[in-house]
Amino acid sequence: MLKYTVDHEWLRAEGDEIVVGITKHASEQLGDVVFIELPEEGREVEAEEEVVVIESVKAASDITAPVAGVITAVNSDLADNPGNVNDDPMAAWFFRIKPASLDVLDSFMDEAAYGELIG
């Protein structure tokens, strides 16, 4: 089941890892994405730590780690094709992170709650 952060990231549990991307709403707000800088695999991060730089034609912004953990994989295809974030944001995952426990997911919004957030 998908979970959502207030920073407009989607989170999907797979095994003992969480796959992270940004929502359609976020990609629309950003506009055409032209550059993405991904974190190094194996990097240990704190929750809220900036891990991805994302630049659209309009502005630079960043994506933070939703939880503390280790970055286990990054979608390096995105660095070459940043426009994929606009074309299919739910498929354009940024990184996988392995937290101490998947229980952390319980604190995030479900689809209904996220839908209310973005109105």
Added chain:
Amino acid sequence: MAEELRRTGLYDLHVAQGARMVPFAGWEMPVQYPMGVMAEHLHTRDKAGLFDVSHMGQVLVHPLDGDLDSAGAALETVIAAAVLGLPEGRQRYGLFTNERGGILDDLMFANRGDHYLLVVNAACAEQDIAILQGLSGVKVTPVTDRGLIALQGPKAAEVLARLLPAAAEMRFMDSRSLDWNGVDLWLSRSGYTGEDGFEISVPNDCLAAFAQALLDHDEVAPIGLGARDSLRLEAGMPLYGHDMTGDVTPAAAGLGWAISKARRADGAREGGFPGAATVLAELADGVSHTRRGLRPEGRAPIREGVQIFAEAEGGAPIGDVSSGSFGPSVGGPIAMARIPVDLADGATVFAELRGKRMPVTVTALPFITPSYKR
């Protein structure tokens, strides 16, 4: 509480087209349409883009004595460009300067026979009108009952000629009035994209109808401020408040060309505008830094404020980025910065981005080849 935002005569049309509206210089303007900035930009370079630039200030300057040269001479005391000598039906680019030789605004002015028409930046309009109202011997009339539309791109002339056949006869920087179904339109063949195109002043009560008449042609799409910015950046055109300010002189802004020989040292009408001593000395002797193009080697855009260094490590900054983004037609990031003039085109310098120095190449402006109809 924030001042109420003004709306142009095309507000309803923008909303109907699905525009995302944003505050800009006191106006509520479309930053992009559903097509998106990238596609809007490419559409303009490929076909024709329609821009609402009604937020820009249009001002008429009439001579009180009926002699246009009186108004031209008055304007030359506040504008660092040759106003006198501009033939009827022609437009020219100019700069308002301050006492330090810094740029207060840039503008277009046209000789319309018995008066001049000035088009100034929205954010500077109030200041510019106050400066003009301080001149003697002229009547200054801010145009409040007209909007301004730009039609830009390789198909602009063809499309406009279907509505206004005579428009096709105009050359780059021509300015004239044409009749459209009884409506008096003021046209210039110019723009802010590097493409051939027109800027058309339209009475407010016909503005939406005229815009729609253009949009009814398949080649024309509405284009927002986002693409307007990337188009002008690729065309190497400076933006007031960013690439030039009250602290930047014409030479430092790379705009010395706007000051023609007549207004320079030993010219027929040397100086006589605010800050002339500084401005003319710089044009004669050169400046240490001026506006140059930069192309980052990677994909990461370098934006306004990013510092430029000569070396990959250490040293003091040699300048900073005044405008920077992604150039959709260039296919990569592009920027402009005031950096030393002695750096050769092709030289590598470094932009400090998120704590890391990235190599960038000094590049001649513009980034694209303009296609004006001279």
